[in-house]
Amino acid sequence: MQAGFRPDIQGLRALAVLLVILDHAKIGPFHGGFVGVDVFFVISGFLITGLLVSEAERTGRVSLLGFYARRARRILPAATLVIVVTVWIGTRLLSGVEADGAVKDALWATFFLANFKFASDGTDYFQNENPPSPLQHYWSLAVEEQFYVVWPLLVLLLCVYATWRAKRSSGQRSLGPRVRDLGVSPLVVIIGISFAYSVSYSTTDPVSAYFSPFTRAWELGIGALAACLTTRLILLKPGVQAALSWGGLVAVAVASLAFDGTTVFPGYAAALPVVGTAALLAGGLRPAGWGPQRLLSIRPMRLAGDWSYSLYLWHWPALIIIGERWGWDSGWRGAVVMAGVVPLSALSYHYVENPLRRAKLFRVRRMRGVLLYPAVVVLTLPMLAAANNVVQNEVNGGGPPILVPESVAQDPQQDQVVALVKASITAAQADQDVPGDLKPPILQLGEDIPDLGECQYFKINEDRPLCPRGDTDGDKTLVLIGDSHARQWVPALDELAQRYGYVAYYLIREGCPSSDVTPWMVHGGPSTDCAAFQDWAREQVADLQPDAVFLGSEANRRGFTSDDDELVDDVPTMAQMYQEGMEREIDYLSPHAGKVTIIGDPPAVSEEPGPCLSEPGATLGSCLMTEDPVSLTFIDSLRQAAAAKGVPFVETGSWFCSDGLCPSVVGDYIAHRDRTHISRSYAGFLTDELEAQIHLDPAYVAPGAA
Template structure:
């Protein structure tokens, strides 16, 4: 592809570098905090090789065989990816808590359809999923980006080839080659530039979504393809030492990104230019006439580097599920050195086996050489992964069904004299006592344990995060009396209780809630900038309250511990409540639900878990801020509802209250428990 050398041994070394950086980052080595840029290096290498092959085919034959291309991709990508997905789905069902196993099974199916980047973009941007551990197959997002990219690019290059053949006619090979190179460079350059511009824009506005976005990543593969187009069929003339300098410059850029970037770096955007340009420089340097005499070319071509480069695809596929499942199995958020060593040995052993027993037989074997047979690997892979997912889910469901006969918790299980006279509080106290006795997890809990994470309060057409400004009356929509609930996700999780109150007592209920955007006069900052969408929503919500003139406004906010919010949110709350006072008949605030060290649903579905294993103490810092909230509300002569008594007793919070799981994650109330608290909440708010 580049001059006289058809095989680039240094590229295997670059692959080894890329996968090594990714493994170091995911293994928790702080000095390689930016090792995730290895994925960017992989993208450049992929574009360089794959687009280079397509350009050569277009130049040599005047056409591109789409079927041959997808047959090669199927043999290269699908077998190993399928094996890892199947093994991971089965292992996750055994190792992970059942709630998380279900999510991993879903993730595996998305990955099999090459939609993992879409799945994880949705999950990562879901406010209620934030803070959850990453999926063992989250790294498949990059494979999905590549395959989505290679749906469009071969077709685009085919059109270029057909146009060139029509334009060049019987022109000599050299003339056609030049025309192909120029045309591809212009067309691919336009695509790459458009993607880069989009990447910069979307990364600035929504870095999480940008990270998984194919349009925001396409330019990285495109730059690799442009480099291949420039050097295709010729070796640029460059002496040894200039080539060495080019190699070194590229390596320095990748190393700098590895050492300086971390999880706070907004990627891809302009930051990704550093490792991407570094990879391009090294690939171009390896294409020059002086490449083979340089020290760095020889370094990247040594036998160990070539071996790791050969295994790099399998290493990439295996490393993340092994590391994540090892952390879960040993219950270590950061693996100890002995356990990390064991995990690394397992990663390399599985990768070697995968390379020799799966990758090579499918890529080099005669059986899968016919292109139509190779293309059937796509549906075969889907069938295998979906069948495994269904089987794993059935096994998870069977384990949950084993709990069906376990008794629930009742106040009558314990002496009445030892419990509160308030029935809701008494049930919490009884549930703490049941946990102290280490009773088994009750059967028939609500929400079902397999669906705890999905118990999010519905907003109908009025999810204001989407930008809508509709009004959606809940409760009794035709009632003359009105309740408004305002705040962030903690106001949202109380909305089912207020909806039930409205239905029973005759109130139309409006939920002006926006996750992450508390009802205070202080606007949160995101990435150092004021969150304008939040500020605009709060102003609009205040105007709606003024027009509705509600009988009751109920505020509920999370307690934020960022430096800015911790310093300003109490004063901002006071100002907000004073703004609301003249706009409503009464103003009240519901205190926070507790924030726990772990999600109850995750604990309850862990291997061999009992109620005692899942009895937790709330995090104290949040409680202290809520005390300040309560004092502020009461100083203003408004109603303060301390919700802690409905979740914890004597500083301990049970994972199941009666037969209800109170929290869907570490702090948000389930729809079922909020609805159950409608009566106690109405009494606390003075609603009769």
């Protein structure tokens, strides 16, 4: 078996990081370049396992202290440097909201738990409207380190077992089974379970699956399995190894060109680059001269492979921070950014990564290497606390709250909320300072979402409980159906239900409109789980026979599904489908409800209010926004559906905008949580405005009624 350094593996590392960079910088057709991360996983599993089993077979044991000391020297110096520099620059160039997010993400990255943080946040690399974290790429480091908490322990157990078997062997001449061979069976089990979980979870919860160590363990396991099988794979003829290598290279290339943000991943799709990488590693043991190893071993590829870790660490924060500050994040601009990242990565490799990895200070005494972990925490946490204080101080506005003119405030004929919106626009046009003591505080805006408790209804194939809210002892019932744009009215409906004696049920599923249409999924295809949820919601209405049903939603902008399961994404056709779907929904529900009401969506706005309000030097004028015309089209679709079916339609636009202008701050409330959703705090403020249109008060008598 060929031992020692393999220059082709350095070239493979270079290929992996190049694919990742091309994808992230949107350079060329490599929309599936994210598979470079999967290539790294397989390489890591192969190399680390090779070292572990070689040590076990050479010495009869595995030094966990030595292993973790080597990992600390290899991973921590450059990773910590990038965290510190990213946070420091972020507090100076990013908005307060973005900088605050970077500080929080840095804390998770420091403890190698970033993947759980991003999965919890619902972060989606491919479809997120909000800018991603400049430290989001640390999720892959976290996955690796989580795997290596477990795998060396397993190798150690295999070592103990092999020694025990050797002692029991007849004649004491046999050394018993080799650790390399013993590793095959548990790896096959790990790979099988993890791959099955990956396929299932990637379909039901693709965002969480993308970051999960359990959906990625099989990828590292494939590399580990290849390392355990090297003594057998090397027996393949050189020509077979060369052909295997070319096949693996083609598989990785095809994945990088054919995949994109709509690909269900990792799932089945990850098998193409993962198995391809394993084939390249296995085929490089003793290949014929015409294999791709010669290409992968040329000096530029080896050099990029040496720098690959630093390149991976630096490229993402550079793209995100520069992209947010100046818009230089893709295409030729992205190439310019990367031209600056390459020398930065070379310097990082030569003056930080490599010197500390080889420093005698840490190599002579292994414990010193292990102590790098607590040392990094001790040094990093005060820096993050200081950065957090900087951000907190910068986002606190100092202006007064916006007030309605006294003459208007005393006019009983004036709608005070509408008047406050107009006063807020006037204040913005005068470029007044952002008020202090905003509701919610700017840095809490992203979390200002109504709580649905156990009744989220997002996961597929799970029991859907009913969660009574409002006045749970009330003798009347109301139901709210829809997506996150229905959910935003929960604070107001909760208050009204308690006030007037209604038991409230919120049948809400994110991304699933109340209109009888099937949205197109992020990863392509009809959202059959949404259709199933819509059927279930109708069944609940039929069982509950509520006094009032409220429908709220926004059209899924990815598109709807036609009758022949094709994507429809042109706005006029979508608007027509949206209207017709809502008319059908009203027909379904009306026989089972005392009253059906559509709550119109507020207009979406032109930019994110949180980042805008937390920009250095932000004023109300710099964050005066305009209405999004596409959202107005969909709002009108539901207005037309209500008119066609003779049901009430709640006009909400004047509570947010006037004459096409939308203030980010109304009074002392931040009205929108993001471009398309309103804040929970402002929704609560609108309780009485909503009641004036939906009339839940049993004592209410309609004008003209007898």
